[in-house]
Amino acid sequence: MPIKQITVFLENKCGRLSSVAGLIGDEGINIRAFSVADTTDFGILRLIVNDPQRAYEALRREDYTVRMTEVVAVQIPDHPGGLAEVLTLMQEAGINIEYLYAFVAKLSGDALAVFRVENVRVAEQLMLGKGLKVLSGEEVYNL
């Protein structure tokens, strides 16, 4: 099962990122992974949290523009060339990556990365077919 990512629209204004982080923290929600992408005017914050639905609702309540997207969490062997091996396998399976970012935490010695791909569910099957270690929502949220 793909995992849920929360995306928040942020203007490039002082304090916007910290107010989102503060809001999530006040709700007692724990951030598992995050990335920020930015342009001159605006940025988007992508979050993997332990309770996506509650984070989504809390942000909506505060009038943020929020979107919930499905992404895939994949285990990456923690040794030189580990990421390259995973990417090669994905390329062979014809999976097109929109963006990816890494987790802070590790799982049984392996690194973890979030992949945003087209057609998440198909991609996930292809990855499993290639022997990649794909994590379920439960595994990720309970890290």
Added chain:
Amino acid sequence: MGYWNEECECMPPERLRSLQEKLLRNTVSRVYQEVPFYRHSFQKIGLKPEDIQTLDDLGKLPFTTKDDLRDNYPYGLFAVPLSEVIRLHASSGTTGKPTVVGYSRHDISVWAEVMARALTCCGASHDSKIQNAYGYGLFTGGLGVHYGAELIGASVIPVSGGHTKRQIMIMKDFRSTILTCTPSYALHLAEVMEELGVSKEDLSLEGGLFGAEPWSLGLRGQIEARLGIKALDIYGISEVLGPGVAVECPAKEGLHIWGDHFLAEIVDPESGEQLPPGSYGELVITTLTKEALPMIRYRTRDITRILPDGPCSCGRTHPKIDRCQGRTDDMLVIRGVNVFPSQIEEVLFRISHTEPFYLIIVERRGTLDELEVWVEVSDLVFSDEIRKLETLERRIRQEIEVVLGISVRVKLVEPKTIERYEGKAKRIIDRRNL
């Protein structure tokens, strides 16, 4: 859908014209006798009341402007003694003294009559429950609608503007069938309803009359879809009467301006020359029946056009004006190009799903005017991919540039960044010191 006053509303055009000419002659001779301001302005150009015989003579009359009302503050243009005035309203007066308008008992009854015609256009009858969310007070909106609604015999809910959550509760519990307010407030109501989890199916609304500010067809579509109603445009200006001067009929092909009470012309805002039907320009109105404050060729500063003559499918015979495109004062001249907020609004709607919350900012860098448009990002168009947001930004920019013919910067901003007003929406910040 019926008429309020079929005999008047569907009067044969020839009869309407001869009525107008008779009323115009009366008005001109009355203002000449009763109002020193008009007498002097006629004498200055050597015009005698007898010179005005037919509608073709209208162009000979001098214009009246908002400044004339200010210069004669408060009662200088009244044509009846104050003992005959039963109501006074005033404009907001954002730039100095307000302008004061007065009504005789007959004026109030004419106002109720034209508002009754307007409300009937949007489906009101004595069975309707009309939630009137126009402000009550010195502003003409609230009481103007109120008297028309009472004349019809509808149940008026004089809720006035503001207190949005309470408005929604009343709309739901009182089962209001008609809503009257500014279009931007109607959209605000729809937004707050969605936040509160109130759906249009929870309401009994059927129609609405929205006016007091220009609004686009896109905004109409939004209001109709989100409130589940038929939304019609109503035009009015307090110096001439208030709401009800003109109203859109169910055919939605223009607004009938009630020819038995008002004469409409379109003039070039710069030169003041009369423009032929079909050309956009400034709407100029002459009152035909006003007693307390008759107006001769009043410059409304509203930009519209007179639609070509011809029978309207609704059966009404009164002349039609188009929806207002903006105000001559809202018109921004940017690098020599005339820009109206409504043009930008139309683009934002065309790019589907974009919420109509936007702000136009004009600045002068060096000698060059720069136009920036802030657009709020709604959940509908938001994406987790930068590429898609940049594409959206670019598309808005390109389409605005095509429409205006000048370059523009588009900035996506967070929801609720742009201030919501419960009355008229503020769409422009002009930071140039012109």
